[in-house]
Amino acid sequence: MEIDYINGLKTDEIFGMSKYQSEIHRRLNNVKLNRIEYPNISKVPGVNKLVECFAYPFIVKKKIVRDNIKHITRQDLAFLLELVDLKKTIVTCHDIIPIAYYNTRNPIWKLNAKGLRKAEKIITVSEFSKKDISKYIKYPEDQIEIIPPAVDHNLYYPNRNRAALKKYRIEETEKVILYVGAEEPRKNIQLLINSFSKLKNKIPQVKLLKVGTPNYLGVREKLLEQIESLNLQKDIIFTGYVSERELAEIYNAVDLFVFPSLYEGFGIPPLEAMACGTPVITSNTSSLPEVVGDAAIVVDPYDADKLVEEMYQLLTDDGLKKEMIRKGLKRSKMFSWDESARKTLRVYKEL
Known part of the structure; x- marks a missing residue:
C-alpha cells in the first residue's frame, strides 16, 4: 500500500503534530509513504507560511499519485482540498482551535473548514475534538475516527536524575x-x-x-x-x-x-x-x-x-x-x- 503523505513543512523538529505523524508511521509495516513536503526556506516568521499557501498546492498537485490514498496530516493543510482535486482523502485534525477557541475570521481557515468537509474520513485525537469538529465544521460524527497520541515508553520512563x-x-x-x-x-x-x-x-x-x-x-x-x-x-x-x-x-x-x-x-x-x-x-x-x-x-x-x-x-x-x-x-x-x-x-x- 502506498500513501500520498501530505505533510507540509519539512522539518527535523519534534513537536505535538510532527511527533504524532512520525511515531505512527514508523510503525506501519508494508506501507510506503510518498512524502509530499515543502522545504524550510526561511527562519523569518511568516515566510514559510506564504510558501505553504501559494506554492505548496502546486507541489502537491505535481507529486500526488492518482490511485494512492491521500493523507493530509494536519488540519491547517485542509485548504488543499479546495485548491487541488484530491480523491480518497483522509485529514488528521488534531483540533480546530482557530475556529472553536479564537473565533477566527482568517480566510485560510475558512478554506480549511471547507476542505475538512470534503475529506472522506477525518482522524482526530480525542472525544472532545471529535465533538468540536462535528459541532463547528458540521462534519458527520460517524466519519470521524478517534486515534489518540501516546508515549514512547522506550524513551519516556522513570530514570530519576537531576x-x-x-x-x-x-x-x-x-x-x-x-x-x-x-x-x-x-x-x-x-x-x-x-x-x-x-x-x-x-x-x-x-x-x-x-x-x-x-x-x-x-x-x-x-x-x-x-x-x-x-x-x-x-x-x-x-x-x-x-x-x-x-x-x-x-x-x-x-x-x-x-x-x-x-x-x-x-x-x-x-x-x-x-x-x-x-x-x-x-x-x-x-x-x-x-x-x-x-x-x-x-x-x-x-x-x-x-x-x-x-x-x-x-x-x-x-x-x-x-x-x-x-x-x-x-x-x-x-x-x-x-x-x-x-x-x-x-x-x-x-x-
Whole structure:
C-alpha cells in the first residue's frame, strides 16, 4: 500500500503534530509513504507560511499519485482540498482551535473548514475534538475516527536524575516546576507565572522551567515584562527547543509538571511527564480530563490561588506525591503508539 503523505513543512523538529505523524508511521509495516513536503526556506516568521499557501498546492498537485490514498496530516493543510482535486482523502485534525477557541475570521481557515468537509474520513485525537469538529465544521460524527497520541515508553520512563538541570544552574536543594509547550495565549502561561510568584512566598527555593520555542508573535516579550514586574528574572528559565532525549531527562529531573492550558485537542506533555514518574497538575477544561483521568490533579485554569494551593500540596506532601506518581505511571501505559498505528492502518484499508 502506498500513501500520498501530505505533510507540509519539512522539518527535523519534534513537536505535538510532527511527533504524532512520525511515531505512527514508523510503525506501519508494508506501507510506503510518498512524502509530499515543502522545504524550510526561511527562519523569518511568516515566510514559510506564504510558501505553504501559494506554492505548496502546486507541489502537491505535481507529486500526488492518482490511485494512492491521500493523507493530509494536519488540519491547517485542509485548504488543499479546495485548491487541488484530491480523491480518497483522509485529514488528521488534531483540533480546530482557530475556529472553536479564537473565533477566527482568517480566510485560510475558512478554506480549511471547507476542505475538512470534503475529506472522506477525518482522524482526530480525542472525544472532545471529535465533538468540536462535528459541532463547528458540521462534519458527520460517524466519519470521524478517534486515534489518540501516546508515549514512547522506550524513551519516556522513570530514570530519576537531576543531572539535566545543571546546565540551567539549578541547585540540588531547589524544587523545580516544569511547563512544556507553546506560548500562545490559550496556553495560560501568564496565570502560571502569577501563581508561581505566589508560591515563592511559601517555598522560596523553587524554580520554574519553561521548555519550548516562542512561537506566537509578541507573547515572549509580554511574558518577560510580567516576569520582570514580579522580580522573577532569576527564578523562571526559558530553555528553548530541546531534543526528545533531553526532554525525557528534564521530565525525570523535575519535581512537578504543570500544564494549565485553557484549550487542548489532546495534550501529550502531561502523559510524557506521567510516564517519567513526575506528578502532574493540569486544567479541568477541553480534552485534558479525558487524557489524564484520575492520575493528575485537575484545576480551574482561571483560578490562580487554587493552582498555588495544589502546587504547594504536591511539593510538600510526600504521600500525595507518591500516589499521583503511581497513578500517572499506570495511566500513561494505557496509551500505545503501536495501537494507534494499527487503528491508522485500519482506516487506510477501509478507504
